[in-house]
Amino acid sequence: MSIHKASGLWCKVRKGRRYYFERVEDDPEGVRSLDQWLEVLAGREPKRSGAFLVKDACNEWMAHKQSKLDDGEISQDTWNEYFKTCEMTLAAIDKGTEVARLNPSDFSRLRSQLAKRFGPVALGKHIGQVRSLFGFALDAGLIDVPVKFGPGFVKPPAKRLRKQRAERGKQDFDADEIHRLLKTANRNWRAMILLGTQAGFGNRDVAELTTKVIDLDAGWMEYPRAKTGIQRRVPLWPETVEALREVIKHHPGGSDTMFVGHRGRDFTDEKRTGGNRITGAFKPVLKAAGFPETGRGFYCLRRTFQTQAEECGDLVAVKAIMGHSASESDMSARYRQEVSDKRLRRAVDTVREWLYAAEVKP
Template sequence: MKDQAKKPNKPYPDFPLFPHPCGKWAKKIKGKTCYFGHWDNPQGALQEFYSRNHDTAPVQPEMRSEPDDDATPRFEDDGLLRLQEACDLFLSAKFQKCQSLEITQVTYKEYVKTCERILRFWDSRRVVESLKPSDFLAYKTDRLKTCNVQTVGNEITRVKTLLKWLWDSELTIKIAVGPDFRKPSRKVIRRLRRIEGTKLFTADQIHALLAESGSVLRAQIFLGINCAFGNTDCQSMPQSVIDNAIKAEWIDYARVKTEVDRWCPLWPETIAALKEATSVRDAVLARTNSRFGEFAFLLANGNRLGLDSVRITERFAAARKNAFIQRGGFYWLRHTFATIAGATTDQVAVNSIMGHVDATMAANYRHHISNERLLAVTNKVRDWLFE
């Protein structure tokens, strides 16, 4: 009788495959044992596993020449997917999308925070397929202790995105989250908005904000009230867009969230603010030789705005506090624009400037909106602001 070869040990404790008696590295996926290469080539087996299931191999785990005695095993020999592994693979895939600009840096960071929260709430070594509807309800209840229903609704969406990605990648069975793990209804959101009040700045408040802002934030505030640009629009804006806008006195910049084209006239005050912000940017580039030179708005150290913890949100909050304004974020400028511009009764032109998706049949037949209509909208807002 032929002697059976001795099964090898894992190259390192958290190696995601297990040695199958047939002589290959394997993993159970959706209850089926899948094979990924011979025992004598664990590196090749690992690469085959990721190429077959995740399109691209994640940044980690990497093969190590020696086991790490201090490492805590995350994966078990049973081949079942644990939460830690699931989050690592999901975030690796989302990181690739962030690198290719399919999702924003802010979106990627939100996915990271969600994964960190669920790993703290549940055991990181828990089998993903062991999660039950009662577990998801408990997580939702815990989040509601510190967050409002709209924030929790966004968290629920991200958790479901993770589960769907695992299912689509054939890493798990379809996980049932139950009837209660869902976003709040529109009625609940309307009630919340009524309680919170309207998200509008007065003209005097905007002037106070401008007075308390530096050159860069002042330019961003003007883009917010002149063109209804949001946080991500400003943080992702290339300098080439600003340069062309200053020359043309119109800005041509698709909305980052929807990729809907926008063509908006600029006020003289906005152009002046953009020129001043560009001078600040040029000084930063000369001092730091930043690798983010293609972006319009940079930090003093040369980093791209929004890349780390410094975002428009924090800078705007500081200006608002100094202006003695109790409530309101940068996105309120967009709300204010929509409200004041709506008085023109040309909602089509307002929607065009705001970059709203128009799925109506009329939009399919409408190929452009005249500059005169767009000017009428922005002039209405300017008259309100400077009257």
């Protein structure tokens, strides 16, 4: 039996799951907590005395998410998002508040604070996660009645999302803009920009890329996308192969990832609290090419690929390269076992012809 410092509760870990018991201040010797632990060993769910608090709900939810992370059902980035949601919830609602005493005014205050920090899309995501947090407490039998969120604790309407997209303006790059980026970028960013343009690589894709999944001699890359677990098989442009060879040739070592910055740090987040460093590191690249630092980011290259690759007329091949996960109702995707290399090449070659125009030979 040990003390969970963040919550002040006695706890015990068994088979990857953390069990929480009494507050240390209420059970200083851990006697009642030990009795509850014996209930766990006997196969029964322990019942804690005292009120179930907001911090307890967060701890239980994160313990549940940790087990999913350990089982490979969610990614570290997703776990980080849930953890951040708990932090913001506890910043707006006192952690010692009884869940049963929560009322719509608490969630109105939380929504107001979230709206000051995030745009409509991110706001809607965090609201959904907060609802999931307290929904889990109900489903797990930790509370007896549903939490009263009130009519205002809802995601922004679709009209607001459309308005935001219009205000953000262009979210892809044209061919001339990509050439501007390639012209001023160093070898690392040149390769990353090409991967984003020719294969729809996102921030995490390039941050966690390793040489193990690339066959430069054959000009192919094959691996499951970290975010979705969908297998991706990607034919590489000659320009991309050449750029990756340069990166490997000058790799400083010290990291298994393909891309390492000038200070010897890769682009993953060592503390596992913020996903990766691509977003911030790409801003100087944009600035060097004469772009404003706001409005577009590295992920816009992924949107560029999707937009241009669809001109090949084979959306299935485009989705395969992007690593998109199909919906459960898409029966064609469930029955389809593979997409031929010929179709994949046609998709990436369509983008190459668009980018290099007259320079590209049949």
